[in-house]
Amino acid sequence: MNVVLHVDMDSFFASIEVRENPDLRGLPVVVGADPKMGKGRGVVTTCTYEARRFGLHSGMPISKAYRLAPDAVYLRGNYKLYITVSKNVMKILRGFGDCFRQVSIDEAYLDVSEKVASYHQARSLARRVKDAVLEEEGLSCSVGVGPNMLVAKIASDFGKPDGLTVVEPDSVEGFLGPLSVRAIPGIGPKAEKSLKKLGFSTVGDIAGSDPDVLGRFFGRWGLAMLRSARGIDAREVGWERGGRKSIGKERTFHVDTLDRDEIRGTLGGLVEKVASIAEDNMIHYRTVSVKVRLEDFSTFSRSRTLDFPTTSLAALRSTAARLVDEFLAGDKKIRLVGVRVSGLARSVMRQTTLEEYVGCSAI
Numbered sequence: 001m002n003v004v005l006h007v008d009m010d011s012f013f014a015s016i017e018v019r020e021n022p023d024l025r026g027l028p029v030v031v032g033a034d035p036k037m038g039k040g041r042g043v044v045t046t047c048t049y050e051a052r053r054f055g056l057h058s059g060m061p062i063s064k065a066y067r068l069a070p071d072a073v074y075l076r077g078n079y080k081l082y083i084t085v086s087k088n089v090m091k092i093l094r095g096f097g098d099c100f101r102q103v104s105i106d107e108a109y110l111d112v113s114e115k116v117a118s119y120h121q122a123r124s125l126a127r128r129v130k131d132a133v134l135e136e137e138g139l140s141c142s143v144g145v146g147p148n149m150l151v152a153k154i155a156s157d158f159g160k161p162d163g164l165t166v167v168e169p170d171s172v173e174g175f176l177g178p179l180s181v182r183a184i185p186g187i188g189p190k191a192e193k194s195l196k197k198l199g200f201s202t203v204g205d206i207a208g209s210d211p212d213v214l215g216r217f218f219g220r221w222g223l224a225m226l227r228s229a230r231g232i233d234a235r236e237v238g239w240e241r242g243g244r245k246s247i248g249k250e251r252t253f254h255v256d257t258l259d260r261d262e263i264r265g266t267l268g269g270l271v272e273k274v275a276s277i278a279e280d281n282m283i284h285y286r287t288v289s290v291k292v293r294l295e296d297f298s299t300f301s302r303s304r305t306l307d308f309p310t311t312s313l314a315a316l317r318s319t320a321a322r323l324v325d326e327f328l329a330g331d332k333k334i335r336l337v338g339v340r341v342s343g344l345a346r347s348v349m350r351q352t353t354l355e356e357y358v359g360c361s362a363i
């Protein structure tokens with residue numbers, strides 16, 4: 001069972017200011033540029049939820065913020081303090097997960113799959129995380145719990161501020177469906193507008209759509225959107241730190257078999273899984289290995305190293321198919337097949353072709 005927590009601090013910089021000066025509690029507090037009585041330049045860095053009720057948000061010109069909320073408390077900010085607090089918070093969070101990945105000054109993912117045996121226990125753990133951050137740092141955060149990083153992230157956003165939202169694997173579709181397309185990370189106002197023209201306003205609209213339509217209008221990004229809308233995400237929290245050397249999947253047949261179609265079909269399914277883990281974690285691979293265990297438990301593996309690292313599903317599929325074919329001529333039944341990729345390199349962006357193969361570095 002995969003269980004991921006996403007933790008995001010509530011109105012982080014502004015909450016720290018309120019913590020430092022309790023007289024500000026309950027007031028609209030804005031951290032950002034000097035409003036200079038409405039003539040100031042620059043933007044709102046962040047603001048408390050009380051200020052958000054006036055329509056203020058991060059990135060808004062400070063002059064506009066001043067027009068909407070002239071009586072709010074405007075502060076320049078103490079960035080050194082924010083960084084120290086961030087470090088303290090991250091130290092607390094790190095202790096709760098098997099794997100930990102900080103992704104910004106105030107948010108992190110925790111993989112707790114080995115720590116809990118149910119989503120009920122995951123909820124209690126998430127509660128303990130929130131209590132620890134509040135007790136030790138005097139700050140509130142929102143936590144999302146889900147079967148992968150994407151769902152956990154959307155869930156933490158859903159309950160803000162001071163939220164705790166648990167999305168069990170069975171409820172992913174029901175949870176995501178009614179949300180606005182903007183709930184999907186990466187879909188901003190421009191994409192929202194284009195999606196609206198196509199008649200998509202909720203995540204469910206995208207999830208139920210024809211991949212060809214999304215592919216035609218948005219290319220590969222459209223297909224990524226579709227996967228996200230369906231709650232699919234094979235990124236792993238531990239990738240950042242783990243320095244993993246390979247990605248592999250294998251399957252034991254219910255009954256030992258000589259049926260070529262069954263063997264090739266099963267291998268094809270494993271190839272797709274491996275490819276999607278590699279793609280979601282932005283990993284290129286150079287070596288493809290196929291493993292076969294026969295009915296007498298003798299185990300063999302064959303590898304092929306490609307001329308250059310790739311993320312191409314077609315290349316992986318054809319290489320794996322060629323490698324397994326060597327085993328299909330024998331008369332011993334096959335008990336298990338597996339596929340593994342190694343010689344990994346991380347790419348900075350999602351890339352598929354050799355021409356685009358720039359910026360790969362060894363993990």
Ligand code: TTP
Nearest residue numbers: 008009010011012013014045046058059106160
């Ligand atoms: P966010 O987590 O995006 O915002 P937040 O914590 O203030 O509010 P929320 O409750 O919605 O999570 O960003 C964390 C901090 O990063 C934020 O307090 C200020 C800073 N920040 C910037 O410096 N510039 C920006 O554009 C944004 C969005 C945030």
Ligand code: MG
Nearest residue numbers: 008009010106
């Ligand atoms: Mg935040």
